Amino acid sequence: MSDQGILSNLLITLQPDNVIACFAGAMIGTLIGVLPGLGPAAAMALVIPLTLKLGPTAGLIMLAGIYYGSMYGGSTTSILVNVPGEPASVVTTLDGYAMAKKGRAGAALAISAIGSFIAGTVSVIALQFFAPLLARTALAFGPAEYFALTVLGVVLLSNMTGKSRTRSLVMMMAGLILSTVGMDPIGGLERFSFGIETAQGGISFIAITTGLFGIAEVFAVMAAREKRAEILPVKFRELYPNRKELRRSVAPIARGSVLGFLIGLLPGPAATMASFASYGMERSISRHPGEFGNGAIEGVAGPEAANNAASGGAMIPLLSLGLPFTPATAVLLGGMLLHGITPGPFLLRDRPDVFWGVIGSFYLGNAMLLILNLPLVGFFAKLVRVPSRYLMPIILVLCAIGTYGDNGALFDVWVMLGAGVIGYVMRKYGYQPAPLVVGLVLGPVMERSFRQTLIISGGRVESLWESPICMAMWGVAFLAILLPMVIPPIKAGMKRRLRNRA
Amino acid sequence: MSPRKEIAANIVLILFSATFLIYTTRYPLDNWESPGPAVFPLVLGAVLLLLAAWQMIRAFMAPRAPDRGGEEIAKVDSVRAFLHDNRGEAKVLILTSLMVLYILMMQWIGFFVSTFLVVILSSRLMEAKGWVRPIVLSVGVCIFCYFLFVVWIKLSFPQGILF
Numbered sequence: 001m002s003d004q005g006i007l008s009n010l011l012i013t014l015q016p017d018n019v020i021a022c023f024a025g026a027m028i029g030t031l032i033g034v035l036p037g038l039g040p041a042a043a044m045a046l047v048i049p050l051t052l053k054l055g056p057t058a059g060l061i062m063l064a065g066i067y068y069g070s071m072y073g074g075s076t077t078s079i080l081v082n083v084p085g086e087p088a089s090v091v092t093t094l095d096g097y098a099m100a101k102k103g104r105a106g107a108a109l110a111i112s113a114i115g116s117f118i119a120g121t122v123s124v125i126a127l128q129f130f131a132p133l134l135a136r137t138a139l140a141f142g143p144a145e146y147f148a149l150t151v152l153g154v155v156l157l158s159n160m161t162g163k164s165r166t167r168s169l170v171m172m173m174a175g176l177i178l179s180t181v182g183m184d185p186i187g188g189l190e191r192f193s194f195g196i197e198t199a200q201g202g203i204s205f206i207a208i209t210t211g212l213f214g215i216a217e218v219f220a221v222m223a224a225r226e227k228r229a230e231i232l233p234v235k236f237r238e239l240y241p242n243r244k245e246l247r248r249s250v251a252p253i254a255r256g257s258v259l260g261f262l263i264g265l266l267p268g269p270a271a272t273m274a275s276f277a278s279y280g281m282e283r284s285i286s287r288h289p290g291e292f293g294n295g296a297i298e299g300v301a302g303p304e305a306a307n308n309a310a311s312g313g314a315m316i317p318l319l320s321l322g323l324p325f326t327p328a329t330a331v332l333l334g335g336m337l338l339h340g341i342t343p344g345p346f347l348l349r350d351r352p353d354v355f356w357g358v359i360g361s362f363y364l365g366n367a368m369l370l371i372l373n374l375p376l377v378g379f380f381a382k383l384v385r386v387p388s389r390y391l392m393p394i395i396l397v398l399c400a401i402g403t404y405g406d407n408g409a410l411f412d413v414w415v416m417l418g419a420g421v422i423g424y425v426m427r428k429y430g431y432q433p434a435p436l437v438v439g440l441v442l443g444p445v446m447e448r449s450f451r452q453t454l455i456i457s458g459g460r461v462e463s464l465w466e467s468p469i470c471m472a473m474w475g476v477a478f479l480a481i482l483l484p485m486v487i488p489p490i491k492a493g494m495k496r497r498l499r500n501r502a
Numbered sequence: 503m504s505p506r507k508e509i510a511a512n513i514v515l516i517l518f519s520a521t522f523l524i525y526t527t528r529y530p531l532d533n534w535e536s537p538g539p540a541v542f543p544l545v546l547g548a549v550l551l552l553l554a555a556w557q558m559i560r561a562f563m564a565p566r567a568p569d570r571g572g573e574e575i576a577k578v579d580s581v582r583a584f585l586h587d588n589r590g591e592a593k594v595l596i597l598t599s600l601m602v603l604y605i606l607m608m609q610w611i612g613f614f615v616s617t618f619l620v621v622i623l624s625s626r627l628m629e630a631k632g633w634v635r636p637i638v639l640s641v642g643v644c645i646f647c648y649f650l651f652v653v654w655i656k657l658s659f660p661q662g663i664l665f
Contacts, residue, residue, distance in 0.1 A: 169549075173553065187539055191529060396624060397647065398647075400605075417598070417601050450542060459533065
């Protein structure tokens, strides 16, 4: 496609309907990011019936708006209350909150918004170069490559979520097992539905997501004793970072944007990884590493830029291969399928309006967040104090309505409640829900590609790893399994030897 | 997590994956040329079983906390500590039962009436004081949901004998 074509498709975002959808999404997202009790994935799942009313482009722009709005809201609470709204903004608490304690909350918030905006811009520009290239590469993907990629995704994802790799893998397997409920994707045989009619079409993804990220969270809030959050004040005139702070932020934002985008291309929880990687990089190359943890502006600027660029980059595996690697992008995929859009190598060719409309909305959404949220930041920060005794009942009801509204089946509401209870218990035992949700979405792709590969090759198992692309992906997957097992003993051995020598 | 909790969690996982594997045998495996619907679940169940077994072995091998003297006192203390730590769990149980009732009631007395009741009760369960605020909240939530989901999006909800 010519650059002009891309530009005109990007301008689709500026149509009034889409601007309103983007605004609504960004607002809802910010609220979700700030308020406890409902993660971005559950919020997006609940809004899906609403987006069906809006049509594919506006609907998906709204879903994407919630995705990045929540990221922004998460940073706000990280800086002002020391409570990260979602994993990607955990790093921001380190220096953001320290800056707020020094009376520079406004500057930290502004730098985080400016950094996100610049990173968003960088990722949109980079997407223009990468997306067509990747879509072309994706055309070379047959079933064997898809299978290898999903396996790679499973391995990388379990390496990076939670504390224990085995537990993440267990959750991933549980998600994949749940995905086998319903029609078998090749022969159409009914499996594990136990005669329940609604289960014949498979376990509802929305029910599981709202249960694990909505209901379970309500239970957790309820079981914990309510603490009154202490919010550090922000004055409007403090919102502008001073010249020195701006100068110190330029390079971290630039580095964070590039690093974040590249990490976003990998399968895995890109935004979280990118923010941690950027923080580590900034600290190691900083001229004043001692300031990190005590309010270094670089520690806010770099990670905030990186996580935003990464969520832009993560759109590439989603849109060009149809494979999501985070719960939020998994919901976005679910939303697309409900709108009759199949993400994959052909999306860019067949529906450039949707592809670039969603990408363009990232850009517009970031600008909106920058213009709207800075003056409103005090208001959003106050929302953290909304008592849970009023908030949680609303979340419970919204979860029930959203889940029921998806299929009009009460069975799904039961599934949601079950997922909520199990999700709550799981978290108590140290099992994170994110890999389960991703497993549930990847399952059918994995099974279909596995069986298709064997059918096409006439039962030759080698065909699963013969092609160069497959070999590379299997290689990375094996390294990702082996290295964490091999490196610690080697390191320990080297240390022992050094100590013996001394 | 304590080794005992870890072992308990893994026993549940092992039992689940074993049951799943046994159930999977009801479906055809077919052959390599055309793998049947049982193949993929079988692989998943086996991997889950192996992972759980591996975690179980590690939990058994983990060093145990040394026994403390004065076991009786420790026991009383630990019971007290357990009750203190898990006060919230009782509420979770009550809320779960409330949700079960809510879903059952949807079909009997209608979606919006049961929603109205569940918002008030869950708000009270979360230590809202008085009845006025929970009722106002509940009326607001029901009206908002009705206009958003029924009037605008045109979703239909279970209607019971009341509404």
